[in-house]
Amino acid sequence: MTDRNGRAGPGADTPRPTRSRPARAVDTAAPEQAAAERRPRKLRAMTSRHGSRPTMNDVAAAAGVGLKTVSRVVNGESGVSPAMAARVNAAIAELGFRRNDSARLLRTGRTASIALLLEDIADPFSSALSRAVEDVAAAEGCLLFTGSSGEHPPRERELALAFCARRVDGLVVVPAGDDHSYLLPETASGTPVVFVDRPATGIAADAILSDNAGGAREGVSHLIRHGHRRIGFIGDLPQIHTSAERLRGYREAMAAAGLPVDERWIACGTTDRARVAEAVTRLVGGPEPVTALFTANNRITVAALHRLPRTGGRPALLGFDDLELADLLTPALTVVAQDPAALGTAAASTLFERLAGDRTPPRRIVIPTRLIARGSAESPPPAVR
Amino acid sequence: MTDRNGRAGPGADTPRPTRSRPARAVDTAAPEQAAAERRPRKLRAMTSRHGSRPTMNDVAAAAGVGLKTVSRVVNGESGVSPAMAARVNAAIAELGFRRNDSARLLRTGRTASIALLLEDIADPFSSALSRAVEDVAAAEGCLLFTGSSGEHPPRERELALAFCARRVDGLVVVPAGDDHSYLLPETASGTPVVFVDRPATGIAADAILSDNAGGAREGVSHLIRHGHRRIGFIGDLPQIHTSAERLRGYREAMAAAGLPVDERWIACGTTDRARVAEAVTRLVGGPEPVTALFTANNRITVAALHRLPRTGGRPALLGFDDLELADLLTPALTVVAQDPAALGTAAASTLFERLAGDRTPPRRIVIPTRLIARGSAESPPPAVR
DNA sequence: CTGAAAGCGCTTACAG
DNA sequence: CTGAAAGCGCTTACAG
Known part of the structure; x- marks a missing residue:
């Protein structure tokens, strides 16, 4: 993923502006x-x-x-x-x-702007989603505020409330925190909020989600179909909704095939390279290695790709989330792809329907994932080979 | 790059909102x-x-x-x-x-917001730049509008003027058009505009640029140092500033090494896959093939990577712009990397200095590039081998 | 310490 | 067809 540090590079030479507010x-x-x-x-x-x-x-x-x-x-x-x-x-x-449109809009009551709150706009998933939201907003004559929470709940809250204080017409949120009741006064007074990628907690609101469990199930079933029985799962922190759902999909696929799951095959935690590398090494390089690896998001997949060459084994690999150049790797990477643009389009469309007066109960829209077989997951395990 | 079509995917099932303005x-x-x-x-x-x-x-x-x-x-x-x-x-x-901050800000005179106008927020270059701008804005207590021009000059103008009509405190623009004199009234009445990635035309304004010519020169010199004499250049449309500068760097490196340039080695045009594929095939697969290829931006590099396996040759390859997974390709891809985050930081910092009262003449800040040798450009040409 | 008046730049509702 | 008045929700400047 994009390097989030390293910003102290050449640009840091530029003197900082004085902070006269x-x-x-x-x-x-x-x-x-x-x-x-x-x-x-x-x-x-x-x-x-x-x-x-x-x-x-x-x-x-x-x-x-x-x-x-x-x-x-x-x-x-x-x-x-x-x-x-x-x-x-x-x-x-x-x-x-x-x-002066700001003055005009004060009188008019709306602001003709919506806000999008993401984890990190620099992430490919977020930026693709963002573009889709922007396109819908533009078609509605709205300008778009964007903000990155950095997966930091207090920052999410601060940004969301700042947008509400500007009286944006509505809010699309990729939630970082686990309590969104702070938005209750806002939605009660007429600012609609639509959640994407993960559902909100503590508030009844629309949620647009990927078919995380279904996608994981399909991916793991694909590995099973190619002969794998011992399949490792490397996931994000278990409290993250998407992470839990994908693990559920993994378990369901294994159960459906009548395969036992050794809990040591499951490694959930942070997405930093060291943690993932350790998991890869343990799962693949140990005495009873798995023959296939399911990496449950893009960052984990990238980290695993970097580590795998340095482990003894060469397991089948299937990642959740597509990656640019995935088809040019050797072997080409098989993935369960999400559709971030579809998530963004559905979220923004839902928001504008609410703005247009839709008062039906909160919806949950599930966007399908897509299995893209390219080679890394289609080789059978050594024993069967 | 991110697929900019395909947005009619699963999300399209969602009924469109009624367009009651x-x-x-x-x-x-x-x-x-x-x-x-x-x-x-x-x-x-x-x-x-x-x-x-x-x-x-x-x-x-x-x-x-x-x-x-x-x-x-x-x-x-x-x-x-x-x-x-x-x-x-x-x-x-x-x-x-x-x-209501909008009301407060009307009275106060500022809006505590800036706008960022990009080519496409979904592009990794744009989104990395965007995050950097957002971070500086956040430190200044400003919210950020983002908008994508789609490299379409009328849309750029429309968006820029819409942001100015909201009276954003300032504007950061990755220019798409070739005439920005329409912004003269805005800058004259006190809305600072900083251009990034490409300079503006028809207006004296700050510009934050990558060292395009220097980076290309360094990349091509690197190829020459590894024994290449016949080096192809596949670039973007020649009227685009960055494209012209990178071509200039190519020519300078060749000239500095006393090497002749056959004009047939230079293929400038659109970045679509078909056009790049044609150029690759012609340059590599012809009777007098080049032994090395310099691909002058990320999209062209990706297109070339897809095409190369299907040509007879296996030239050295060096790309402008880094790519995620570049180090996992076989061979790993050597690039001249830009620093989009540094561009964004410098642009936003400059903007806030202007807002703080800096009245010095327009600056041009050049952000260095970095050669990252990984393997694809370090093999000598067949004759020398 | 407290608040009535005027104003930010527009639009709305209403009267000529 | 034209415009003076009131108001959007705040802050500024000023008087008690």
Whole structure:
């Protein structure tokens, strides 16, 4: 996955900005500008220069018309005489006026923006999902805020509440924490929240999920079909919903085939390379090695791929989540692929349906996964070979 | 790269939302709510229920204090008697009040948000850059809008102007178009814009760039050092700044080594697989094949990697941009890596310096690239072998 | 310590 | 066809 440290690289040479909080409101005002602030409105319109922004009032004054007439012209409303419109447009052009949408939206009640809260936008899964959400939002005329929680619950909460404080029209959340009751006041007062990838806890809300158990079941069954009986499972932390579901799929596939599961074959924990490497070595290099490995997410698969060459064995390998270049590895990597774009599309679509007035009970939409056989999981175990 | 089509996958099953534009403002108001809107303020505070949002006025009325006192308590200002504060806090808790930051920011003048305009957030380069920008913004207390232009100039312009209309405090742009003079009024009225990855045209602005020419020069020199004389260059469209710079680096390295360049070795064009495949086949499979290939960006490298096994030759390969799993290919892929996170950090830092009042002339910051030798570019050409 | 008034830049509802 | 008034939910500047 993307390196999340290493950001202190060349860019760190750039001096950090001074942290004067109300930066622009204070510092950018040139002396003349500050003076202009104190002048009456009409004078100020004439003095418009660097740093200022003409308002509808300025345009009205310059054109010698009423504020409402400017509003009509700007918004293309009918019922303005050509002469008036021409004068207003001339003033608009001269002053370089552009409507302040933030002000407009304050009055209107909506903000025409939604927010997407992810684990890490730099992760391929998140970024693919993000693009899909953005596309739906764009079709609805909404702009998109994005924020990364870093899988850190307090940060998720902080960001979510900051978005709500801006009064975004709605929220799409890939939950990091395990208690989302803090969002109850927000949803109660009309801000819809849709959860993706994992369900929320402590709040009844829409959830768009991958078929984690089904996908894992299909993957493990695939290994079994190719003759494997001793199959290792390397997963994420067991308290993570997706992780638990995939383990469930593994167990179900084994049970369905009437195969016993040795609990030592199951290694759940963090996704850091060292932890996964240790698990791989133990499962593959021990005295009673497994003949196949199911790695339950992209980071674990990558870590396992790096470790495997240094273990004695060469087990079949099947990963959850597709990887770029997976087809160019030797052997090419067989995966159970999620569809992050479909998750994002479904989540954003659901959100806009809620915004359009849908009051039906919370839904749970499950997006299917897809087994892509490429070679790494199709070789039989040594004994059968 | 991430599949940008295929979004019609399983998610497409989800019914599309109806496109009623002013959705929430109209539809979500329950009948009681609509009635509440018509009631005088104080009554409304008492009637607060689903869909409404209590305001400071509501809190003031409920607590029986002045509006300003509520403001003081909400913002933690000093000079409020404990008794008053207690009454206000009780009202806040009872009504579930949360300050509307959009309203606050309208009065304040800033929006505490910046926007990032990318080619495609789903691309690993963009998403790594995005995360870095987000981190800097977060440290400055700013939220981040993101938008994808899809390398489509009109869309870039539309998005950029939409962000400016929201009065974002500043803009970070990966330019898609070749004329950014449309941003002149925005920068003139005080919205700073920083360009990343490519410089802007038609406007004097900060630009944060990779050392494209230097990186290409280093990569091609590396190939030359390993005995290659006939080196092919497969690049992006020549009008793209990064593409032209990398080609320049290629030519400079060849010239520095006193090597002639056959113009037929240079294949610039789109990054789609078919076009790259054709170029690879022609360069490698022809009668006078090159012995090494320099692929000038990540998409081209991936396309070439897919094609190469199906050509007769097995040239040395060196790509611009690193790829996940590059080290697990056979042979492992040698690359000139960019540092998208450093680009993002430098861009965002520069933006906040501008916001803090920096009025120095536009800068150009160049982020170094890094050659990572892994094997694919270190084998000598057949003749020397 | 407290709060009424004016204003941020727009739109809504209403009167000419 | 045109515009003055009131208001969106806050903060600023000012008076008690």
